[in-house]
Amino acid sequence: MYAKSGDAVTAMAVFNRIELRNVSSWNAVITLHMQRGEVEEALAQFEEMKQRDVISWNSMIAGYSQRGFDARALILFSEMLEESSLKTDKYTLSSVLSACxxxxxxxxxxxxxxxxxxAEFDTSGPAGNALVYMYSKCGGVGMAKKVxxxxxxxxxxxIAFTALLNGYIKxxxxxxxxxxxxxxxERDVVAWTAMIVGYAQNGGNNDATELFRSMLEEGxxxxxYTLAAMLRVSSNLASLNHGKQIHATADKLGEVLSVSVSNSLISMYxxxxxxxxxxxSFGLIQRRRDSVSWTSMITGLAQHGHGEEALELFEEKLSLDIKPDHITYVGVLxxxxxxxxxxxxxSYFRKMRDVHGIEPTSSHCACMIDLYGRAGLLREAHDFIRSMSIEPDVVAWGSLLASCRVHKNLEVAAMAAERILSIEPDHSGAYSGLANVYSACGKWEEAAKIxxxxxxxxxxxxxxxxxxxxxxxxxxxGADDALHPQRDAIDLRLGKIWVEIKKMGFVPDTASVLHYLDDELKEQLLKHHSEKLAIAFGLLKTPENSTLTIMKNLRVCNDCHSAIKYISKLAGREIVVRDATHFxxxxxxxxxCRDYW
DNA sequence: ATAGGGTTAG
Structure with missing residues (x-):
């Protein structure tokens, strides 16, 4: 009675005073322990029992699987099969299938x-559901459908339907x-959430948002989980407005302090x-921070150029004995x-392997190549890629190629491009990267050929x-976008800005133009880079003193970077530009970024 | 007295 009504403490107290315990009460206690996540305690009781029935075994197997100890569930199942006096039932099998x-x-x-x-088991009900679940989870959607x-x-x-739905999404x-x-x-929150996550993962941001709305409409x-998924949509869109709305919803529902929502808020913002x-958001969860919270904050700070703070946070994380994982180290590097x-x-790269036992992945290696390449150590970058313990991939060679442009090294560039194309023949970055190195070296003919x-x-x-x-x-x-309806006003504003910042000392970086043209044409091209158009438009349309935020899919060029610095001073505005990798x-x-990026 | 789905990081 106490166990059923959720009063575990009283139930246990009573249980401990019973001298002649029957199987049912033992079973109830096992279930209680499992519900509270006390796996070892449940096992201790199970081992102490002299007589165990099917339900005792089922409770253990189910409890293990529910608590994430699926391997132990399977081991126990094989032990169960050895006890010939026992017969497994549909509950046993469905737990075992879900563990599989x-x-x-x-x-x-x-x-x-x-x-x-x-054994001619009835597959309507638990066993059928579990079979569909198992096949869906193992990538066998076809078999799941057959079942x-x-x-x-x-x-x-x-539940089984949701698993199948997820099989397709995967x-x-x-x-x-x-x-x-x-x-x-009957669609419940979990099914709705699964579908929303599916869209969020596959670029269907609008579908996800629409689904979220209808979900709310249906009451x-x-x-x-749902909120975290929707915050991921906001992240995908890099839309502060969208994210703030979800944040407000989370607030209303009293979910902002849930760790997963907070973590999602950190990365969304x-x-x-x-x-x-x-x-x-990071501050609000103080002592409840998990490893993901720390990693999200560290990565966010690194993206925003607050490297010292990111590293300080990493050291703090270590001092609190929270284990870093391979993603934490991507942020750190x-x-x-x-x-x-x-x-x-x-030294962090070494520490990662020696102290934390994390084998470097291609992302870590790409970071290292970047680290050397940007610092002008092309030789070290090249040595590193040759000494890698894993096969260098497109990203690794891409990092090397990118640093060749800065350091005007044609030979290494050609080799890197070749390696990229041998892995991915249609990789556009290899072509443009190589062409850019040629251009940077003044070899216009070669660049044009590529x-x-x-x-x-x-x-x-x-x-x-x-x-x-x-x-x-x-x-x-887009660059030189003639189609925008307010193009004239933008051009006018941009023209004024251009004159003013030149007076302030801005010199157009014609070397950023990678085509063979005369300087005046080059300047025209530079003037109409997409981010400059967006900024001119933003200055026209937003209130003074407000921060202007621009998103870009590629990296900012040198000329834009320099121009925007002057524009921020001229307009007295803070301008935030998010490019492909950084803010x-x-x-x-x-x-x-102190001009280092 | 026994089963069961969905989150968050680069």
Whole structure:
């Protein structure tokens, strides 16, 4: 009675006073321990029992699987099979199947399936649901559908359907997932959330947002999972407005202090350009911070050029004995890269493996190559890539290629480009990267040749675009965008700015133009880079003194970087530019990256 | 007295 009514303490107290315990009360106690996550205590009771029935075993196996000890669940199951006096039932098998699903053990799952068929178990109900779950989790969506045909959709519950829906999402097949979602009669929060996550992961940001709205309309309460997923959508869009709305919703529902929501808020604010709000969210969870909270904050700070603070935070994390993982180290290494801290970066790279036992991944290696390359140590970068313990990938060679442009090294550049193309023949970055090195070296002919062969092979270059959000409207600009309806006003403003900043000492960096043209034409091209258009437009349309935030898909060029510094001073405005990798905060004539990026 | 789905980081 006490166990059922949730009063675990009283239930245990009573249990301990019983001298002649029967199997049922033992079983109840095992379940109680499992519910409270006390796995070892449950096992101790289980081992102490002299007589164990099927339910005792089932409770242990189910409890293990529920608490994430799936491997232990399977081991216990095999021990159970050795006790010939016992017969497994549908509950045993469904727990075992879900453990197989969680462990992605397709083979073991198939064996259980075979057993179910041989023993002629009823697959309507728990066993059918569990089979669909197992196959969906193991990437066997086809088999899951077959099982579904046999056992019938009417007996399948929302849980199995959600697993199937997720199976499709994992394969990137969003449409069949949506079909399942639409066919569900009773959709609960979990099913809604799964679908929203599916969209958020596959670039369907608008679909996710729409779904979220209909969910609210139907009167369903989002929980911390849903909110975290929606904050991820805000991050994808890098939209502060969108993110603030979700934040407000979370506030209303009393979920802002849930760790997963806070973590998502930290990364959303960082990615949407507001690092101080990110700090606030991090501050609000103080002692409940988990490893992800720290990593999110460290990475956010590194992206915003606050490298020292990022490293201080990392040391604080270590001193609190919170283990860093491979993603934490990506943040740490990139913090070093963007401050040019070569020695520090090198020692952290060593520490990662020697102290924390984390094997370097391609991301870590790319960071190291970047670290050396940007600091002008092309030789070290090259040596590093040759000594890598894993096969260098496109990103690694890309980092090397990028540093060749700064250091005008044609030989290494050609080799790096070749390696990239041997891995990914249509990699546009390899072509443009190499062409850029040729241009930077003044070899216009060669550069043009590469651009031509790019065209012949129909390799599409990624177009640079910049965008900004004003109220709820997103304005997108391409380079030299003649199509914008307010183009004349933008041009006029840009013309004035150009004259003024030149008076202040700005010199257009014609070397940033990688085509063979005379200087005046080059200057025209530079003047109409997408981020400059976006900034001119932003200055026209937003209130004075407000911070202007611009997003860009590629990296900012040297000329724009220099021009924006002057513009921030001229207009007395803080300008934030998020490029492909980082945030630049321009204020009063200087940039937070200290011109190192 | 027994099963079960979905989050967050680069």
């Amino acid at each position: 699903g969680n462990l992605q053990e397709l083979e073991a799952g198939k064996q259980v399936h075979a057993y179910i068929i041989r 579904l045909e046999v056992c019938g959709t009417s007996t399948l519950n929302v 394969l990137g097949d969003i449409d069949p997932a949506r079909q399942i979602f639409d066919s569900l009669h 369903l309460m989002p929980n911390s 960082a990615r949407a350009g507001n690092i101080s709000c990110a700090r606030k 990139s913090a070093c890269t963007h401050m040019g801290l070569v020695e520090k970066g090198r 651009r031509r062969s790019m065209k012949e092979r129909n390799v599409k270059k990624e177009q640079g675009i910049s965008w900004l959000q004003i109220k709820s409207q997103v304005h997108i600009f 630049h905060h321009f204020k009063d004539g200087s940039c937070s």
